[in-house]
Structures are given as structure tokens and as C-alpha cells.
Amino acid sequence: MDEHKAHSRRMMEALQWVAPGSPLREGIDNVLRANTGGLIVLGFDESMKALVDGGFYIDTVFTPSYLYELAKMDGAIILNREGTKIIYANAHLNPDASLVSTETGMRHRTAERVAKQTGALVIAISQRRNVITLYQGNFRYAVKGIEVILTKANQAINTLEKYKIVHDQAMANLAALEFEELVTINDLLQVLNRVAMVLRVKNELLIYLSELGTEGRLIQLQMNELLSDIEEEALHVLRDYSPEGALKPYEQLGKLQNLVHQEFLEEHVLLRLLGYQTTTHSEEIVHPRGYRVLMRIPRLPIMIIENVVDHFGTFPAIYKASVAELDDVEGVGEARARKIIEGIRQVREQTFADRHL
Numbered sequence: 001m002d003e004h005k006a007h008s009r010r011m012m013e014a015l016q017w018v019a020p021g022s023p024l025r026e027g028i029d030n031v032l033r034a035n036t037g038g039l040i041v042l043g044f045d046e047s048m049k050a051l052v053d054g055g056f057y058i059d060t061v062f063t064p065s066y067l068y069e070l071a072k073m074d075g076a077i078i079l080n081r082e083g084t085k086i087i088y089a090n091a092h093l094n095p096d097a098s099l100v101s102t103e104t105g106m107r108h109r110t111a112e113r114v115a116k117q118t119g120a121l122v123i124a125i126s127q128r129r130n131v132i133t134l135y136q137g138n139f140r141y142a143v144k145g146i147e148v149i150l151t152k153a154n155q156a157i158n159t160l161e162k163y164k165i166v167h168d169q170a171m172a173n174l175a176a177l178e179f180e181e182l183v184t185i186n187d188l189l190q191v192l193n194r195v196a197m198v199l200r201v202k203n204e205l206l207i208y209l210s211e212l213g214t215e216g217r218l219i220q221l222q223m224n225e226l227l228s229d230i231e232e233e234a235l236h237v238l239r240d241y242s243p244e245g246a247l248k249p250y251e252q253l254g255k256l257q258n259l260v261h262q263e264f265l266e267e268h269v270l271l272r273l274l275g276y277q278t279t280t281h282s283e284e285i286v287h288p289r290g291y292r293v294l295m296r297i298p299r300l301p302i303m304i305i306e307n308v309v310d311h312f313g314t315f316p317a318i319y320k321a322s323v324a325e326l327d328d329v330e331g332v333g334e335a336r337a338r339k340i341i342e343g344i345r346q347v348r349e350q351t352f353a354d355r356h357l
């Protein structure tokens, strides 16, 4: 797994612990309100045991109100890794003082060092500043207020809405080029680049959603609605254009999502993802198989679409086929052959109308 992906996954996992709606967050919110400050550690393994000095061994079920009561005492509260039990309270932690810390206060310094030394998730609740900071390994994250994240998440949704308009137009243009047999590799790369932009926003939103917890439900619904169309259509484009032997469309899309943290996706990377030789010229003409056009014909079962695509190989051949030729396809009789020809004609008409919107 590449480093960037591992980092964002770790970050999302860490954020989920303290997302609104989680029991730990409920406890932390109580601590924030009581203004006592707190130091919470998740995980009590050998490396952690070695750092604990004094305190009370409690070993009881975790509840938010118990956490709040225990936070009135000095020192750290240590939970099990699952966050279901409180193991220690009032514990003094002695991490290696030679570990570098950028923090100034002792609570936060200790939290950072313990996280670096043990790899455990450590949460510091500041008494003076009323903020929650997460530490794990070398990762540090200041949890923001819900309003701040909601604003950012809404901005991301607005961006997605704009991208969707551009995407729909680009798809209409691609369809028109397909009828004219003018699609080039370059057009495909543009489509992929647009999808990459959308996936970039999706990745950003996924982090906000882990942080928003139950407060993010509406954003999640909006995101799913905007993305499902775009992602589905991207899958159809990949199905239409990837050469034999390429990865499956959903695998290609998954790979693209992992790649999008790079600001600029190089042409050869995208070509390889599509399953083309990296030496393919970007002006080369390519033909779709015809899935997307055939799928727009009402009441044409997917099995028949598969048969037609397999039989003809490319969309131009389907487009030019006569009733008799279509009749040769398994599952297609004369009536259905006429329906397909009429269907393609209507899709064509609609496509050219959409193109000039």
C-alpha cells in the first residue's frame, strides 16, 4: 500500500474514534464541558505498561460518564485497544524524553511522545484551549469543531455539483464523437482526468465524514447521490474502451482512486490503467464496444446487450448492422432487431441534441 493511502486510512480510523456519536466522543465532550482537561490512551500492551507509573488499576467497562468522572483526576486514563474498558486512571506516563516533541505543555508533550514510542492512539484534551488533539505514531491532528468541518464538507459537495455538470456535458460530447467515429485516446484520457478530479473530492469528503460521524448523514446522502451516477458511468466507459485482458472496470476505478492524490496524472499512467500500451499515440482513433449506447435503449436486457456486443465487437459495426445481421445474434429476433435500430437512432438524436445544450 502506498504511503499516502496508508496515512489517510490511519487518519480516518483515528478520527472515527472521536467522531460525534461515538461513545468516546460523548465522554470527551463531557470532559470538555467540565473543563478539566484529559489524556486518554487507547491500548494497554507491554510497551505501554513499561511507561505507566502509579495510578489506579480499574479494569471496568467504559462508559462516557465514567470517563468524565475519572478525568477530574490528574494524569492519564488508559483504555483497552477496543475502547470498551477503562484499565487505568490517574496514571503518570514516562515516555522517552529524548523523543522530539513540538508541543509546549506537559500533557501534549507526553501525548506526542507516548504515541511515537508505542504507536497507540493518544488523545489530549486541553484544559486551557478547549481543543482535542489526536496523536498516533508521527501523526498529529487537531480535531476541528463540527461547524468548521460541515462548512468544508458543504463546499466539497458544491464542487462535486459543479463537476457533475461538466462531466455530463463531457459524456454527451463523447457519445456524439462515438457516432461520428472520432473518439481518440486523448478524449478517453480527458474523461479519466475528469473522473480523477471527482474522486479527489470524494477522498476529501470521506475524511470529513469520518470526522463528522452521525452529524455527517446528510452530507453522505448528497455525496452518494452525486457520485453514484458519475462512478457508474465511468465504469461503463471503461467497459466500452478497455482492451481485452485489461483489469476489470471496478478494479481500474479503484486503482484510479488510489492514484488521485497526485496532482497531475501522467499520460502513460492513465494509458496503463486503461490497459493500453504506454506508447499508444494520443491522437489514435478508438471505438467503443457499444455498451453505453445500447444501455440507453429502453427495455433491452443486459444479456442481449452482451450478446450483441460480443457478436459485433465494436459499436460502429452494431450501428451499421442491418435487421438481418442483428437477427443472427442469439436472443435477437426480427422485432428486437428493429427495436435496436430504432433505439440507436433515438439515442443518436438525443445525443446530438444534448451536445449543443
Ligand SMILES: Nc1ncnc2c1ncn2[C@@H]1O[C@H](COP(=O)(O)OP(=O)(O)OP(=O)(O)O)[C@@H](O)[C@H]1O
Pocket (backbone or CB within 6 Å): 037, 038, 039, 073, 074, 075, 076, 091, 092, 093, 094, 104, 105, 106, 107, 108, 109, 110, 125, 126, 127, 128, 129
Ligand atoms: N507525564 C504525564 N503523564 C500523565 N499526565 C500528565 C503528564 N504530564 C502532564 N500530565 C497532565 O497534564 C496536566 C496539565 O499539564 P500542562 O498544563 O503542562 O499541559 P498542557 O499540555 O499545557 O495542557 P493544557 O492545554 O490542558 O493546559 C497535568 O495536570 C497532568 O494531569
